[in-house]
Amino acid sequence: MSPAPLPSTKDRILDAAELLFADHGFDATSLRMITAHAGVNLAAVNYHFQSKEALLDATVARRATPINRRRLELLARYESEAGDKPVPVENLLDAFLRPILEAGCMVPRLMVRMLYLEQKPVFKRIFQRHLQPIVQRFTEAFGRSLPHLPQQEVMLRMQFVLGAFAQLMSATETLHNITEGRFPALEPSRGVGYLIAFSAAGLKSPAFENTL
Amino acid sequence: MSPAPLPSTKDRILDAAELLFADHGFDATSLRMITAHAGVNLAAVNYHFQSKEALLDATVARRATPINRRRLELLARYESEAGDKPVPVENLLDAFLRPILEAGCMVPRLMVRMLYLEQKPVFKRIFQRHLQPIVQRFTEAFGRSLPHLPQQEVMLRMQFVLGAFAQLMSATETLHNITEGRFPALEPSRGVGYLIAFSAAGLKSPAFENTL
DNA sequence: GTCTATAGTCGGATAGAC
DNA sequence: GTCTATCCGACTATAGAC
Numbered sequence: 001m002s003p004a005p006l007p008s009t010k011d012r013i014l015d016a017a018e019l020l021f022a023d024h025g026f027d028a029t030s031l032r033m034i035t036a037h038a039g040v041n042l043a044a045v046n047y048h049f050q051s052k053e054a055l056l057d058a059t060v061a062r063r064a065t066p067i068n069r070r071r072l073e074l075l076a077r078y079e080s081e082a083g084d085k086p087v088p089v090e091n092l093l094d095a096f097l098r099p100i101l102e103a104g105c106m107v108p109r110l111m112v113r114m115l116y117l118e119q120k121p122v123f124k125r126i127f128q129r130h131l132q133p134i135v136q137r138f139t140e141a142f143g144r145s146l147p148h149l150p151q152q153e154v155m156l157r158m159q160f161v162l163g164a165f166a167q168l169m170s171a172t173e174t175l176h177n178i179t180e181g182r183f184p185a186l187e188p189s190r191g192v193g194y195l196i197a198f199s200a201a202g203l204k205s206p207a208f209e210n211t212l
Numbered sequence: 213m214s215p216a217p218l219p220s221t222k223d224r225i226l227d228a229a230e231l232l233f234a235d236h237g238f239d240a241t242s243l244r245m246i247t248a249h250a251g252v253n254l255a256a257v258n259y260h261f262q263s264k265e266a267l268l269d270a271t272v273a274r275r276a277t278p279i280n281r282r283r284l285e286l287l288a289r290y291e292s293e294a295g296d297k298p299v300p301v302e303n304l305l306d307a308f309l310r311p312i313l314e315a316g317c318m319v320p321r322l323m324v325r326m327l328y329l330e331q332k333p334v335f336k337r338i339f340q341r342h343l344q345p346i347v348q349r350f351t352e353a354f355g356r357s358l359p360h361l362p363q364q365e366v367m368l369r370m371q372f373v374l375g376a377f378a379q380l381m382s383a384t385e386t387l388h389n390i391t392e393g394r395f396p397a398l399e400p401s402r403g404v405g406y407l408i409a410f411s412a413a414g415l416k417s418p419a420f421e422n423t424l
Numbered sequence: 425g426t427c428t429a430t431a432g433t434c435g436g437a438t439a440g441a442c
Numbered sequence: 443g444t445c446t447a448t449c450c451g452a453c454t455a456t457a458g459a460c
Contacts, residue, residue: 009443024331027239030435041445046437048443117325117382119236155395156403160376160410167375170329183367191368194420198372201417202410221425242453253427258455260425 010048012038017059022106025113026056026120053122063107064130070099071134075141086145089203093196096138097165101189108188112166142203149207161199168195222260224250229271234318237325238268238332265334275319276342282311283346287353298357301415305408308350309377313401320400324378354415361419373411380407 007015016038020029031052035042049055074095078087100108111131114123135158143154168191219227228250232241243264247254261267286307290299312320323343326335347370355366380403388395 025237025239025329027237028331031437032435041443042436043438043446044444052436113329117237117329119240152395153406156398156406157410159379160407163375163377163379164372164414165375167371167378183364186368194365194368195372197417197420198369198414202376202414205409205413208406208409243455244453254454255428255456256426264454 009038009040009044012040013045013048013055014059014062017055018063018106018110021056021059022109022113026052026118026123031055056122057126060107060110060126060130063103063105064111067099067103067107068130068134071095072137074099075138079141086147087141089142089145090196090200092138092141092145093161093199093203094192096134097192097195101165101168101192104189109169112169146203153207157203160202164195164199168192221250221252221256224252225257225260225267226271226274229267230275230318230322233268233271234321234325238264238330238335243267268334269338272319272322272338272342275315275317276323279311279315279319280342280346283307284349286311287350291353298359299353301354301357302408302412304350304353304357305373305411305415306404308346309407310404313377313380313404316401321381324381358415365419369415372414376407376411380404 013034016034017029020033020037024033031045032042034055035045045052045055049058075092078091078095082088082091100111114127114131139155139158142158143149143151146154146157149157168188225246228246229241232245232249236245243257244254246267247257257264257267261270287304290303290307294300294303312323326339326343351367351370354370355361355363358366358369361369380400388397
């Protein structure tokens with residue numbers, strides 16, 4: 001038998017921070033909210049982490065590392081399957097989106113927040129460390145699979161995909177609000193197929209005639 | 213000659229609030245930041261508006277009203293042009309997206325923030341007052357123009373479009389950061405054609421086989 | 425209408441006992 | 443490692459002079 005399955009104080013803080021940062025954002029989440037939700041003492045945050053910003057960093061790092069490893073595994077498998085031919089964009093989308101949508105944590109919502117809106121330097125640092133290398137790797141792959149597009153249009157369309165992905169993260173709540181309940185609850189991981197189909201059609205459409 | 217072209221204190225506050233709320237979000241923007249940027253006294257905010265939340269409401273209301281009027285004008289024109297046939301989705305997208313992208317103000321960024329992330333009741337009230345009726349009107353129009361899709365998939369794909377639109381709002385900065393300058397500056401209003409082409413292809417793709 | 429001054433609250437971070 | 447108590451700064455909002 002494993003002796004102590006209870007999560008440590010440090011993990012309880014990380015769990016609460018992940019939930020609250022994702023739901024309310026960095027500024028609107030106080031350390032007092034986090035420690036109350038985790039059932040730990042306020043001073044424990046500054047003991048285990050050094051500051052609120054360092055706690056945010058640790059929160060993201062805990063989840064991003066395995067998600068990105070899984071993304072690169074899937075990408076390598078799909079590239080190996082394709083041999084010399086370009087990888088179907090559906091497969092590239094699957095490799096990029098499925099690991100984060102199926103991670104079963106709140107960090108995707110947090111990622112979305114950073115991607116769009118947060119301006120503080122700490123978010124830029126986190127973005128550059130945990131997302132930029134992966135995005136660059138996938139941009140090259142998408143470029144090879146969409147040879148009819150200039151590279152800048154590939155990058156722009158990938159931004160559209162990221163935006164659609166972000167919206168899927170909150171689609172359930174948003175649609176539920178808009179339709180006053182006529183839209184059923186949709187778990188983000190169940191919507192990934194819809195998102196891939198929509199995005200693949202958009203990515204494969206002919207190049208836009210004007211110049212960027 | 214018009215006597216006093218100088219903006220009033222009230223308008224200067226609204227201008228500064230629009231800019232700062234859009235860039236930094238509601239919680240991260242203090243009234244002191246706003247009054248400093250506007251060059252007015254701190255107490256002027258609570259005199260002209262009653263509270264920080266009421267200021268946010270006024271900031272959105274000032275822009276949303278003309279944008280939504282323009283959206284309905286364009287929608288009516290396109291529906292009149294189409295006669296009995298369904299309106300092309302490209303036209304529906306144009307009627308919905310172009311007015312807000314060409315408004316030349318920061319409220320689109322603010323809308324995006326609300327759409328995705330903000331949880332406070334004040335944002336839900338603003339959303340319901342200024343966005344929900346328009347979204348409902350356009351959902352019906354998209355449903356008529358996409359008869360091959362079940363209504364729930366129409367709503368889900370519209371969410372994807374909203375997400376792509378949101379990303380376009382910050383695409384310039386994001387791409388500039390990711391590519392370290394290799395991506396040229398792109399004004400959101402110049403990207404609307406790209407967004408419409410991408411979204412139309414996604415919307416028109418065949419229905420996803422599974423059930424929602 | 426516009427200012428100064430301040431009340432009252434809440435935030436992050438820390439000191440020091442245990 | 444975990445607690446209590448507290449410092450100090452920033453915030454929203456308001457009172458009251460002009």
